[in-house]
Amino acid sequence: MTDAAISVSGLDHFFGEGEARKQALFEVNLEVARGSLTILMGPSGSGKTTLLTLMGCLRAVQAGSIRLLDRELSSSDESLRIDMRRRLGFIFQAHNLHDSLTARQNVMMGLQVHGRGDPTRQALAVDHVLQRLGLGERLDYLPANLSGGQKQRVAIARALVSNPDIIFADEPTAALDAVSGLAAVQLFKDLGRARGTTTVMVTHDPRILDLADRVVTLEDGRIVNSRHAPV
Amino acid sequence: MTAFLTRLFGRLPVGYLQLTHNRGRLLAALAGVAFANVLVFVQLGLAGAMAESVAIPYRLFKPDLLLVSPAESEVLSDAATLPRQRLYQAMVHPDIKGGTSIYMARATWISGRNASSSIQFFGLAPDATPFFQDALAAPLVSLSLPDTALVDTLTRFVDMQSYAKAHPEAPVPFEFQNRQLGAVGTVSIGGGFGGDGVFLVSDQTFFRLFPKRSSATPSHILLALAPGADPTRVAAELARAFPPDTVRIRTVTQATGQEIRHQMTKRPTGLVFAFGVLIGVIVGIVIAYQVLSADVADHVREYATFKAMGFRQRFFVSIILEEAIILAAIGFWPGLAFSHLFYTTLASLTNIPIFMTPERAVAVFFGTIIACSVSGLLAMRKLAAAEPAELF
Ligand SMILES: Nc1ncnc2c1ncn2[C@@H]1O[C@H](COP(=O)(O)OP(=O)(O)OP(=O)(O)O)[C@@H](O)[C@H]1O
Ligand SMILES: [Mg+2]
Numbered sequence: 001m002t003d004a005a006i007s008v009s010g011l012d013h014f015f016g017e018g019e020a021r022k023q024a025l026f027e028v029n030l031e032v033a034r035g036s037l038t039i040l041m042g043p044s045g046s047g048k049t050t051l052l053t054l055m056g057c058l059r060a061v062q063a064g065s066i067r068l069l070d071r072e073l074s075s076s077d078e079s080l081r082i083d084m085r086r087r088l089g090f091i092f093q094a095h096n097l098h099d100s101l102t103a104r105q106n107v108m109m110g111l112q113v114h115g116r117g118d119p120t121r122q123a124l125a126v127d128h129v130l131q132r133l134g135l136g137e138r139l140d141y142l143p144a145n146l147s148g149g150q151k152q153r154v155a156i157a158r159a160l161v162s163n164p165d166i167i168f169a170d171e172p173t174a175a176l177d178a179v180s181g182l183a184a185v186q187l188f189k190d191l192g193r194a195r196g197t198t199t200v201m202v203t204h205d206p207r208i209l210d211l212a213d214r215v216v217t218l219e220d221g222r223i224v225n226s227r228h229a230p231v
Numbered sequence: 232m233t234a235f236l237t238r239l240f241g242r243l244p245v246g247y248l249q250l251t252h253n254r255g256r257l258l259a260a261l262a263g264v265a266f267a268n269v270l271v272f273v274q275l276g277l278a279g280a281m282a283e284s285v286a287i288p289y290r291l292f293k294p295d296l297l298l299v300s301p302a303e304s305e306v307l308s309d310a311a312t313l314p315r316q317r318l319y320q321a322m323v324h325p326d327i328k329g330g331t332s333i334y335m336a337r338a339t340w341i342s343g344r345n346a347s348s349s350i351q352f353f354g355l356a357p358d359a360t361p362f363f364q365d366a367l368a369a370p371l372v373s374l375s376l377p378d379t380a381l382v383d384t385l386t387r388f389v390d391m392q393s394y395a396k397a398h399p400e401a402p403v404p405f406e407f408q409n410r411q412l413g414a415v416g417t418v419s420i421g422g423g424f425g426g427d428g429v430f431l432v433s434d435q436t437f438f439r440l441f442p443k444r445s446s447a448t449p450s451h452i453l454l455a456l457a458p459g460a461d462p463t464r465v466a467a468e469l470a471r472a473f474p475p476d477t478v479r480i481r482t483v484t485q486a487t488g489q490e491i492r493h494q495m496t497k498r499p500t501g502l503v504f505a506f507g508v509l510i511g512v513i514v515g516i517v518i519a520y521q522v523l524s525a526d527v528a529d530h531v532r533e534y535a536t537f538k539a540m541g542f543r544q545r546f547f548v549s550i551i552l553e554e555a556i557i558l559a560a561i562g563f564w565p566g567l568a569f570s571h572l573f574y575t576t577l578a579s580l581t582n583i584p585i586f587m588t589p590e591r592a593v594a595v596f597f598g599t600i601i602a603c604s605v606s607g608l609l610a611m612r613k614l615a616a617a618e619p620a621e622l623f
Contacts, residue, residue: 110540
């Protein structure tokens with residue numbers, strides 16, 4: 001076991017074929033320490049999301065190498081990537097909650113991906129994380145009856161409930177107002193720290209930068225600046 | 232319900248929750264499945280009624296008899312005649328215990344102003360009771376009085392109520408093609424798809440009603456076998472004794488089965504039923520597919536999120552099959568109820584023997600589940616659009 005939760009080296013990525021083929025990432029090298037909060041920034045189109053989806057096992061590695069939790073992802077098949085995803089948590093810009101499932105049920109799906117468990121224990125874990133996120137009064141609400149911030153917190157609960165090793169978040173606060181956005185990030189930073197969770201987040205929100213252990217800047221598919229936060 | 236299904240599946244019943252969340256879509260889907268069920272039930276009911284009405288006249292005969300018919304005789308009532316000589320030739324065979332001739336003809340009965348029914352007549356020997364179903368024994372004997380008949384209570388276009396009390400001691404008179412006849416009893420046979428009713432008369436009365444017919448040329452011959460004789464062997468031996476290709480010799484049971492098959496596969500009506508069932512199944516599959524694929528399309532982002540969370544293909548298959556089976560299992564019941572209503576209405580209007588059988592209900596239930604599952608699996612293709620990498 002190495003200290004790095006993620007270690008990326010010589011990573012290239014291309015979209016499209018033939019004439020339309022376009023390189024989105026060039027020779028990216030990056031180490032993400034276990035338990036750290038790393039923030040990816042950079043202008044639109046610089047490759048942040050592409051890098052995040054590659055590290056998150058949502059795309060196949062084309063060239064270069066990614067070691068994720070001591071598993072090599074290059075030359076991995078879809079099946080290994082699905083297995084790896086179960087150890088990760090994703091928080092998307094849109095909450096993507098299932099409209100027919102209550103807050104509780106949506107979060108429960110984050111546990112059920114791991115198969116049948118003890119239903120009582122699962123229910124306790126779900127309620128606990130929702131309460132921790134301030135949704136104790138909204139457990140049985142459908143998404144339609146929740147505010148934007150509440151929905152995003154349910155999505156955060158869904159990502160956290162199974163105690164993932166790494167959380168990937170792409171502009172998780174974009175749909176939130178400034179106050180609740182900052183509160184949400186503070187929350188999962190605290191939860192992450194308590195559990196030793198590694199977090200990689202894309203954000204433009206300058207106030208969130210202060211919370212980061214490290215800020216990585218991408219431009220035109222290359223890492224141009226990698227700065228560790230002053231301790 | 233959610234708690235029960237959660238126990239049953241060992242996971243949240245996402246398919247069930249999704250289906251019941253959109254009530255309008257659910258109702259439309261159930262109506263569609265029920266409608267397809269009714270289509271299928273109507274066709275199967277008519278086909279079943281056709282088979283049943285083919286079988287009913289054969290049931291007048293004891294089933295272990297040999298039926299000797301002219302060569303072209305797919306349909307009992309359409310048979311040409313054959314020489315009575317065949318009866319005497321057959322009786323020579325050591326395993327043939329006895330025989331009787333049957334005469335058949337069809338005639339129109341004008342029972343009132345504007346009321347005409349096509350009646351199938353059976354001319355039978357009144358003393359041949361061992362050849363016919365036991366319930367006919369006593370009424371058959373009473374046909375020995377000239378110009379008497381057993382009339383069909385299920386005759387179409389006639390109010391048969393006045394004949395209900397017909398009895399040998401108190402015959403109910405009626406006119407048939409300018410002859411005075413007396414109903415001395417009743418049978419309940421029904422005309423099925425080929426006619427409106429069946430009357431039984433003695434052979435002597437039959438020749439008076441149909442003067443062109445002769446006792447020398449029956450429509451069929453019934454043969455009784457000696458106890459223990461093998462009908463297949465005897466039939467083969469008889470066939471060799473007769474001039475080649477002039478007769479068909481079958482047990483009554485075989486003849487029944489062959490006529491049913493003939494009606495179902497060689498006649499337009501039978502093919503129409505089969506085609507109707509096919510249409511019903513296709514309508515059902517298409518409706519269920521529409522609903523399920525619209526449901527998948529509406530939830531592509533959510534499914535993509537599930538994929539990002541690490542759910543495998545079989546999870547998605549199980550959700551969509553869950554939806555398909557719920558649709559089928561709920562939609563079936565209103566379909567069954569409407570079909571039952573249709574059957575009873577049609578039966579009382581037309582005297583066709585159409586009724587729900589448990590076998591048919593069970594078969595259609597499982598057929599519905601399979602058809603909806605096929606729709607579900609087709610709708611799965613829409614799931615390919617759920618690409619988790621596109622979520623960010
Ligand atoms: N599916 C795709 N097909 C083709 N090109 C793509 C695809 N996804 C991204 N790209 C291209 O790759 C480059 C990097 O895109 P990416 O989405 O990673 O940028 P980003 O840094 O996340 O931008 P933003 O801040 O706008 O989200 C862009 O030029 C984009 O046009
Ligand atoms: Mg992006």
